[in-house]
Amino acid sequence: MNAKHLLAMLTLATAVGCNSIQRSSFDSFDEYPVYEGKWEEMTYSPAGTHFSLWAPTAQEVRVMLYEKGQGGAVQRMISMQQAADGMWQAVAEGDLKGSFYAFNVKIDGIWQGDTPGVMAKAVGVNGDRAAIIDMRETNPQGWEKDVRPPLKSFSDIIIYEMHHRDFSIDTVAGIKHRGKFLALTEDSTHTYLGEKTGIAHLKELGVTHVHLLPSFDFSSVDETKLNKPQYNWGYDPKNYNVPEGSYATDPYKPDVRIREFKQMVMALHRAGIRVIMDVVYNHTALTKGSNFERTVPGYFYRQDSEGKFANASGCGNETASERAMVRKFIIESVCYWANEYHVDGFRFDLMGIHDIVTMKEIRKALDGIDPTIFIYGEGWAAGTPQLPASELAMKNNVYQMPGIAAFSDEFRDSLRGPFGKDEKGAFVIGRPGHETGVKFGIVGGIAHPQINNDSVRRVPKIWANTPSQFISYVSCHDDLCLTDRLKVTLPGASVPELKALQKLAETAVFTSQGVPFIFAGDEILRDRKGVVNAYNKPDEINAIDWRNKTAYREVFDYVRGLIAMRKAHPAFRMGNADLIRKHLEFIHVPATNVVAFRIKGSPCGDKWLNTIVVLNARTEPIKVNIPEGKYWIACRDGKIDLILGLGMITGNQITVSPRSAMIIHQ
CATH class of the missing domain: 2.60.40.1180 (Golgi alpha-mannosidase II)
Known part of the structure; x- marks a missing residue:
């Protein structure tokens, strides 16, 4: 046995948390077979249901059929047969629509435990079991006529980032389906004073794209206890290809969350607004016991030099996007959301953990569906990924990824102050020395002679080829929102001062040649009571207070005016580096x-x-x-x-x- 073989076996043993070394016929993860077909784990028809699972290290695989999505005994157990390229397959005859299923994989004599698989597209409550449904029956009326709103150029995009619950949970908003997907289908809601809320507010503001915080099935909210206050941003993935049940009116019925998500997309499209999903392919909520680990232990995650799970996400693991079947999984998942749900864009959480090749392949695949689908992400990681920096989709490598954008923390920090140092302000509150960083943002992060030749101040590194690769923003869901940041960096600021500074900051963002991005509620001086990391804080902290729209109407009108100006005047969104340098x-x-x-x-x-x-x-x-x-x-x-x-x-x-x-x- 050579050292390479021993290392691979030790890695697998560590990954599944077993004391014994896992047996494998593969010397390295690169030798795992690659399935070239469409990755479907369940295909339904009234005559029978076909099951498939990619589990190349398995000795046995079973499909367990259940009557319910949670609880109850196994109704039927089906042994799967090994097929080519690491696939296991089985056919269950008869009409199983309405049933639930889970796979169980045996490796080295140990059954790994029930899992809905890695490609489940419908699940029961809390996503522990997959569901057998006919996806055609999930389409709302008029779905076949749903079309993406027109988009000529990425430079025309104006992004509004929101969390489902934050945006609609306040009773003042007058929204019936508070905190649900369907909240964004109610098109004439308003406060008791007549201020437009919900989708009517978005139309009034004039944004072109809504960026939805994670809307796939995540782990942190117990869908069986929705009468109990629970909150999370959702950056803890469980089932990547299913909408989150807590945002549905009935998480127990697998078709409901799917249909309601589609209704939401269709309503936004009819309002002229495109939909961006926040996707978190860089890590999973669990490592041991995750769907990935219970299917192909070790394969989906990177390991460090000691064979332990690497942790560039800061959440306990990092996925191995460079491995063939992980790359295939991410690409097929993104394309599934674009095709099945008509999603118009994707924001990649910690995009810097992924490799450049995978991101370029995603861009290529989406171009085949619709080249106007927008891709952007965080061009950094929470820790140091296992791949060399030259291979990672970090911000400094964005120039190698045409059609993919990244957030500019340089512009953000130059306007409001550095991340993690909340007391330190910058340009907006009058701290000197940040002018060059603001200019860098104004040109959309491209090379510009008046910036590059500045011999007095440090110039941020140029990383964008075009301004549409540059996301211009001053605040987002992470860290303090803008109003709270201003209160910390300028203690004792009066309301008129806060309004003036908020307007000034947003003017910089919306006159930037990059793609402007605004955090939901910034247009009405939203605050989160000074909480820095509000990912699991209650509605009292996170909910948008819609009374602010009346109290700070002048700020809303100002931001709306900036958006209208940008949309009416292409000089603010030239979209071409040479034109910007010229004009x-x-x-x-x-x-x-x-x-x-x-x-x-x-x-x-x-x-x-x-x-x-x-x-x-x-x-x-x-x-x-x-x-x-x-x-x-x-x-x-x-x-x-x-x-x-x-x-x-x-x-x-x-x-x-x-x-x-x-x-x-x-």
Whole structure:
């Protein structure tokens, strides 16, 4: 026995937590057989149901049939037969629709325990057993006519990130299906004061894409106890290809969560809004006892040099996307959501754990379905992954991944301050030294001569080929939301100050050439009581208080105006690095805490000519020299008016009020 063989066997033994070494005929994971067909574990027909499971190290595999999704005795046990490429297969005759099933795999004489498989597409309550259903019966009326809203360019995207429960649980919102998928199908909800909420709010705001926090089946919420307060963001995957049951009106019925998810997608599409799913393929909630481990121990996860589970996710494991069948699993899963559920985009949690090849293959596969499906992710990891940095889908390697975007923490930190150091503010509250980072964000992270040649301040590393690879944001579900951050970095700030700073920050985001991203509720000064990591905190912390829309209506109107301006004027979303370098120039301002730029001419056929934007984070007015001319004012002193305007200016100098933005054009 050679050392390589021994290492592989020791790795498997560690992975399943057994004292004995697992027997395997494979010297390494690279030698595991690869199944080339479509990866279906259950195919239903009235005449019989076909089961398949990829379990190349198994000695025996059984299918256990149950009457219920939870509890009850085994109704029938079927032995599976070994087939080619690591597959096991069995056929159960008769109409089994409405039954539930689980696989059980025997390895080295040990039965691993019931699992719904790794590709389950319908499950019972809490996702412990898979369900036998006819997927055609889950389509809501009109589903065959559902189409994605038009999208000409990724640069036209405006993303709104939300959690299902946060967005609709507040009773003030007037939503019937609070905290459910169906909340986003109610199109005329409002507060008792008449402020639009729910999907009507999204339409009023004008966003193009809704980014839904994890909506697949996750582990942390007990679906049998939904009358008990429970909360989680859902970054603890259990069944990747099934909607989460706690967001359905009946988690016990497998078809309900599927149908209601589709109803939600269809309603958003009819409202002109595309749907982005937050996907978490980098780790699972459990390691030992997970669906992966009970099926093919060790294979789906990376191991460190000692044969232990690697942990770049910070959650106990990291998946091995570079292995053929793990890569196939991720690609087929993403394509399944795009095809079966008409999902329009995917945000990859800790994308930096995945390898570059896998991400490029995902892009290629989705291009075959619809090239307007958007892909972006976190270009980092929580720890150091086992692959070399040059092979990982980290932010610094985004230039190798056309059609895939990443969040810009540089722009975020330059605006509001560094992650994990909540007391430290940055540009928005008037801390000097962050102007270059803001300029980096304004051009969408591309190479630009006025930024790259800055010999005074440190310039962030250029990692985007095009601005559509650059997600511009100032806050998201992670860390403090923007209002809480401002309260911490500027203690004692008054409400007028908070409103002004919020507007200033969002102006930077929405005039950036990157893809703008806003966290749900930031447009109405949402706060989470200063809680940094609210992933499992109650509704009292996480719910959006819809009374804020009345209290801070002027902030909402301002953000809505920014979105309308961006959509109406392509100069703010040129989408091409060369065009940005040609038309966007920064205006020299001697003072600190001011960023000013001009978009020369009328790029992309914009009706505005020579648009000028000034971001003044100082506590006093600032005079800025501009090219001589006559200008119309679109934004000044915390107000936006795109129809009548806010007056005119003639000359070669403008004065911008403290802590505000000014936007003018010819």
